[in-house]
Amino acid sequence: MQPSDLKDASFSRYPPQARVLATKEMLLLRELPLALAPILLRELIFYDWKMPAERAELNKQFLYLTALTPGERTNVLKPFRTLSLSNELTTMDWVNDPAGFMERLTAWLWSTHQMERFRSIADAYSSAVSAKSPEDLPSSPRLGVVIVGAGTRQSKHPLFQKLRPLGVHLTAVHPAEGVAILLERASKRAALAPTSDSSFRHWYIDGGIPEAIPHLTQISYAQLQQSRALLLNRIQGAISSGGMGPEQLRTLLARMKPDEVGLNSAGSNEILNHFQLTLLTEGAGTQIFSTTFAQWAARECLRRAHPETLVVRYAPRQQAQTMNMMLSGASPAGLDPEGSLIDADMGAYYTWINMRRLSGADGLRFLVWFEGQREALAIGPGLAHGTSSDSPLNMHQVLALLDV
Amino acid sequence: MDRRNFLRAAVGVAASNALCGFSPLRAMQIARKRKVVVVTFGGGARDEETFAPEGQENIPHMLNELIPQGTFYTQVINQGILGHYVATASLATGAYETLNNFASTPPQNPTVFEYFRRDLHRPQEDAWVIAPSNGFNRIGGSDRREYGPRFGAEVLLPKQLLASAMSQGSHIDYEHLLRDNYETPLFTPQTGGGEVNLHRTAEILKLSVSDFMRNARTLSSPDELSVFMARQLMTQVAPSLLWITLHDIDIAHSGAFSLYIDGIQRSDRLCAEIWHAIETNPEYKGCTTMFILPDFGRDSDTNPAGNGFQHHRTGDALSRTTWLLALGPGVRQNAVVDRPVDSLDLVPTLGSMMGFSPNFAKGKALHEVL
Numbered sequence: 001m002q003p004s005d006l007k008d009a010s011f012s013r014y015p016p017q018a019r020v021l022a023t024k025e026m027l028l029l030r031e032l033p034l035a036l037a038p039i040l041l042r043e044l045i046f047y048d049w050k051m052p053a054e055r056a057e058l059n060k061q062f063l064y065l066t067a068l069t070p071g072e073r074t075n076v077l078k079p080f081r082t083l084s085l086s087n088e089l090t091t092m093d094w095v096n097d098p099a100g101f102m103e104r105l106t107a108w109l110w111s112t113h114q115m116e117r118f119r120s121i122a123d124a125y126s127s128a129v130s131a132k133s134p135e136d137l138p139s140s141p142r143l144g145v146v147i148v149g150a151g152t153r154q155s156k157h158p159l160f161q162k163l164r165p166l167g168v169h170l171t172a173v174h175p176a177e178g179v180a181i182l183l184e185r186a187s188k189r190a191a192l193a194p195t196s197d198s199s200f201r202h203w204y205i206d207g208g209i210p211e212a213i214p215h216l217t218q219i220s221y222a223q224l225q226q227s228r229a230l231l232l233n234r235i236q237g238a239i240s241s242g243g244m245g246p247e248q249l250r251t252l253l254a255r256m257k258p259d260e261v262g263l264n265s266a267g268s269n270e271i272l273n274h275f276q277l278t279l280l281t282e283g284a285g286t287q288i289f290s291t292t293f294a295q296w297a298a299r300e301c302l303r304r305a306h307p308e309t310l311v312v313r314y315a316p317r318q319q320a321q322t323m324n325m326m327l328s329g330a331s332p333a334g335l336d337p338e339g340s341l342i343d344a345d346m347g348a349y350y351t352w353i354n355m356r357r358l359s360g361a362d363g364l365r366f367l368v369w370f371e372g373q374r375e376a377l378a379i380g381p382g383l384a385h386g387t388s389s390d391s392p393l394n395m396h397q398v399l400a401l402l403d404v
Numbered sequence: 405m406d407r408r409n410f411l412r413a414a415v416g417v418a419a420s421n422a423l424c425g426f427s428p429l430r431a432m433q434i435a436r437k438r439k440v441v442v443v444t445f446g447g448g449a450r451d452e453e454t455f456a457p458e459g460q461e462n463i464p465h466m467l468n469e470l471i472p473q474g475t476f477y478t479q480v481i482n483q484g485i486l487g488h489y490v491a492t493a494s495l496a497t498g499a500y501e502t503l504n505n506f507a508s509t510p511p512q513n514p515t516v517f518e519y520f521r522r523d524l525h526r527p528q529e530d531a532w533v534i535a536p537s538n539g540f541n542r543i544g545g546s547d548r549r550e551y552g553p554r555f556g557a558e559v560l561l562p563k564q565l566l567a568s569a570m571s572q573g574s575h576i577d578y579e580h581l582l583r584d585n586y587e588t589p590l591f592t593p594q595t596g597g598g599e600v601n602l603h604r605t606a607e608i609l610k611l612s613v614s615d616f617m618r619n620a621r622t623l624s625s626p627d628e629l630s631v632f633m634a635r636q637l638m639t640q641v642a643p644s645l646l647w648i649t650l651h652d653i654d655i656a657h658s659g660a661f662s663l664y665i666d667g668i669q670r671s672d673r674l675c676a677e678i679w680h681a682i683e684t685n686p687e688y689k690g691c692t693t694m695f696i697l698p699d700f701g702r703d704s705d706t707n708p709a710g711n712g713f714q715h716h717r718t719g720d721a722l723s724r725t726t727w728l729l730a731l732g733p734g735v736r737q738n739a740v741v742d743r744p745v746d747s748l749d750l751v752p753t754l755g756s757m758m759g760f761s762p763n764f765a766k767g768k769a770l771h772e773v774l
Binding site: 107110111113115116119161283284285286288289291292295296299317320323336338339340342343345346347349350353357 | 458483484485486500502504655657658659660661662663665666705706708711712713714715719
């Protein structure tokens, strides 16, 4: 099947909002090359459960393509048509399984040495879309806070090494009430945000048991304990049934619904629950290590929701056991707080990198703090790079330093 | 400082030792006696955690013991599919394989083991692979008609042997050695025949199952088990061509940075231990060339398509660029080669070194170490 063969009935199995959008954009979809159409459909098929920022991005992409003249559109899409695709890709049901198409396309491009060309074509296309429809600036400067090191009192290796050149290393922070102060400030930012703009804009991700705090979109490793157990149980069942390779398993996971892991598939938390499900089904290691969960959740939150406020708090992960044991949901052999601090330190760096990818990066305020200890690092406009301060500061003063 | 320069700085080699078209040195040993040990890392390590200034603390053995004794290639480019089985198969065939990374299938092109055994009329016991996970069980030989399994290597899967031995007793003491297939931990191909292999291998290695189990209990990781088996193999069989693939580093796929670092530090130590085993074994000392190379790298921190060290999915330059160290008789010591070379160059190099013709291999021999 080629995109030119698409009709309304092709999308009969899509969720309601996705179906409406597909029908509305039918003429455009029919014009797309086969190497591009399923990539768009992979986003479109989940439209009903997309974050607002993701929907806006997809809508902008459609707007960009429809605003082009026919000649311009032909030129923009032409490079995708130069890729050679296999018969298998043409004949598979890429409308209803765009993710499966992507997996096969990836393997095909690698095996035929077309990956580099595809990458440069895709980069050029996405640069053109971004240039025509840049992301809106945040209503207030973005704030990222990463809290690391719960469960340990000192680090065997120097912390924040990768971030130190970018900000002020604080060595005399008064830690009392630190977590509460940081969460309250995040909550206050959410409460003060314009109502129309507050949906999924202010987040709190906890790698352990979360604090109760209003106004923030919250997810945590502890609250997903039952979901993780159900998911691992499902995986074990699928593996033990035999004959299931990684591709089939990935397909199975991709088709799961939130209610299969104890989360509501509909209702007011529908979008958030789908998001949480994908953290567990798409993230490697998120099912077994709380530090990986926190880092990946932060990455996906930033990529998909473009938050203005993000607080990530790490907790000790379990000690490494065999993959088979961990994936079977075996009881932890113990906790590894020292290793978790190293994980979280790297995770903080990745969160900073991912926040820098969002609009308004020059105004970004970023803080990473060794929980319960005196060490922190602050990055923000006006703060000198690569400096250190031993001035005593409480957490309110640290936030003031960041002008938050 | 660019990658090439910081690697040069890391290995602390004077510019005068750089190699650029010098006259080839020949080993003094006759070809028949020559042995080769290849050590690959399945689950590459990035420069940041190894040769960059902030990573050097993780590889003291490489920097202080091994590199000064060998020739170090700073740019080894892998242009193939970045999955561990398919990439290791490509290293072993000298041609970019396109097989399914997670399927139990043989390489499409003849392996170095087949060239070696067929051309030099060597017995099966003279070529061995010690592979990290059960997914590598077909790497010993291709299905090429004129080559194929009858010329392939013996493949030793220590974890399979351990699992087989464990089926006869308690699991508890050994579970830590059975971590498998980090890249897709949800899938482990079945290999079958474990019991037969266990006893046959035990016989070849002159190691009783109980000795094997007792030794295994003292080890802390699957790679340590592989190196233990390699030592036993070198002592009892002394194969001329031994290929060891380490895999602990690939725990990075779980996203735990500290465990990835642990894996690098352990691999660094194990490489030194393998070299020590070579240097203290009369069958190997003075006639063995060791090659150490990761199969490929890992994603960079800044590529938005990836998640940093965790995976190798972006195909970016960092995930494709790695290094190679060669050391042994006839290989220039404390030398650096900056020119880009290809992962496929290994097999033609081994062919030139050992005297076989890798007819289907695509790379070019690394003349600096011949």
